[in-house]
Amino acid sequence: MTAIKEIRAAAYRVPTDRPEADGTLAWDATTLVVVEADAENTTGTGWTYAPAAAAVFVTEALAGTVAGADAMDIPATWTAMTRRARNAGRPGAAGYAISAVDVALWDLKARLLGTPLTRLFGAARPDVPVYGSGGFTTYDDDTTRAQLRHWAHELGIPRVKIKIGESRGTAPGRDLHRVAVAREAVGPGTELYVDANGGYTAKQAVRLASLLDGQGVSWFEEPVSSDDLAGLRLVRERIGADVAAGEYGSDLTYFTRMCQAGAVDCLQIDATRCGGYTGWFGAAAIAAGHHLEVSAHCAPNLHLPAAAATPGLRHVEWFHDHARIEAELFDGAADPAGGTARPRADTPGHGLTLRPGAAGHRVA
Structure with missing residues (x-):
């Protein structure tokens, strides 16, 4: 068993390059919620575009459910997360949070196995x-x-x-x-x-x-x-x-x-x-x-x-x-x-790594 050691989440607010709007909404910044999952000195990364509350939900509701689970058994962990979110509802922040954690877990598994996600x-x-x-x-x-x-x-x-x-x-x-x-x-x-x-x-x-x-x-x-x-x-x-x-x-x-x-x-x-x-x-x-x-x-x-x-x-x-x-x-x-x-085929996982400079946009 390869146990998941820790789950972390942070939110980053990035201003648009100019004001943006569609038919029903306008915005001047976008919030990125990033999740990192650790096992055996390896880190997987996932993200979603969601309110900062999704990062809070990861920390307060999902991290304890995911920690200790087998990094190879993602369907079991996904099911446990959806059950944990029952009273929060799948739409909204809870759904975004589960999504970001799931992506991080798949990236982690691929990196542990040394293979590209594709x-x-x-x-x-x-x-x-x-x-x-x-x-x-x-x-x-x-x-x-x-x-x-x-x-x-x-x-x-x-x-x-x-x-x-x-x-x-x-x-x-x-x-x-x-x-x-x-x-x-x-x-x-x-x-x-x-x-x-x-x-x-x-x-x-x-x-x-x-x-x-x-x-x-x-x-x-x-x-x-x-x-x-x-x-x-x-x-x-x-x-x-x-x-x-x-x-x-x-x-x-x-x-x-x-x-x-x-x-x-x-x-x-x-x-x-x-x-x-x-x-x-x-x-x-x-x-x-x-x-x-x-x-x-x-x-x-x-x-x-x-x-x-x-x-x-x-x-x-x-x-x-x-x-x-x-x-x-x-x-x-x-x-x-x-x-x-083309997805990355020359590196394990999805191949993307959060840059240290992202910290300048962190809001949660």
């Missing part, structure tokens, strides 16, 4: 397709053009996404203008995606989709709230673009309901919210059982090993905010040039 999981492909994601509603036209042109023309990423649904769907004219700006910026050969973050009603989304189709939009993410399965299904049945949602799901029951409802064309999975890598593979299995592809939501470097090990993967979201933070705070971040990114 080899431990079993690779389905050497690298994964990515799409550039940003285009926040706070951006002016010039900022949007510069970001999208950087991805499409300088880095050669053949698919990009912008935010729409501004002010909870009350500015559809500006939404359509920004989509036109995006199409002009990337040209006809680049796939164009949009994400409303649940800002529209179902019928409003259907009406707008007919106009978005004229700009070649092929991916409509969360046109209505991810909780509105009937609304998602209505939009999916009425429009030509693929409808995607699911990233806020924190348990496998939610993903099952979404697939059974016929609500999406592609299921989005976020390992930083749904229970880490353990939760990712459970959700991916549910999607496969319903003949759906999956897409990784945000946290691109964290998702790369699991994405590369998933046969039914469509792509990984190269989300501007998280990609910038991971490149700044971790050694070993990947390069999306050419439209694909």
Whole structure:
């Protein structure tokens, strides 16, 4: 038995490079919660993007459950964590906390075995397709053009996404203008995606989709709230673009309901919210059982090993905010040039290590 010695958690608040907003939320900083797990003089690292309360939950509720467990038996530890969180609820801070610990445990196991995570999981492909994601509603036209042109023309990423649904769907004219700006910026050969973050009603989304189709939009993410399965299904049945949602799901029951409802064309999975890598593979299995592809939501470097090990993967979201933070705070971040990114195969685990300089952003 290789006993887990200690679990530590810390929160880091990183300012955005400019104000950011989507259809239903605005922010000027992002909080990263990092978990470290120790066994036999080896440390595994996991993280999530969550309120600092998730770090407190790790320390106060999960650390005692995980310490002393066998580092090789992650499913047993994952089950123990979910049971410990029963009265806290899986959504919210508890779900984020479990996810970050689970990622740290998988990274620890791979490092103890001296193997890259993708080899431990079993690779389905050497690298994964990515799409550039940003285009926040706070951006002016010039900022949007510069970001999208950087991805499409300088880095050669053949698919990009912008935010729409501004002010909870009350500015559809500006939404359509920004989509036109995006199409002009990337040209006809680049796939164009949009994400409303649940800002529209179902019928409003259907009406707008007919106009978005004229700009070649092929991916409509969360046109209505991810909780509105009937609304998602209505939009999916009425429009030509693929409808995607699911990233806020924190348990496998939610993903099952979404697939059974016929609500999406592609299921989005976020390992930083749904229970880490353990939760990712459970959700991916549910999607496969319903003949759906999956897409990784945000946290691109964290998702790369699991994405590369998933046969039914469509792509990984190269989300501007998280990609910038991971490149700044971790050694070993990947390069999306050419439209694909490759998980680390030359070092054990996921290959990312928190830099000492991250301490300057610590808030908990």
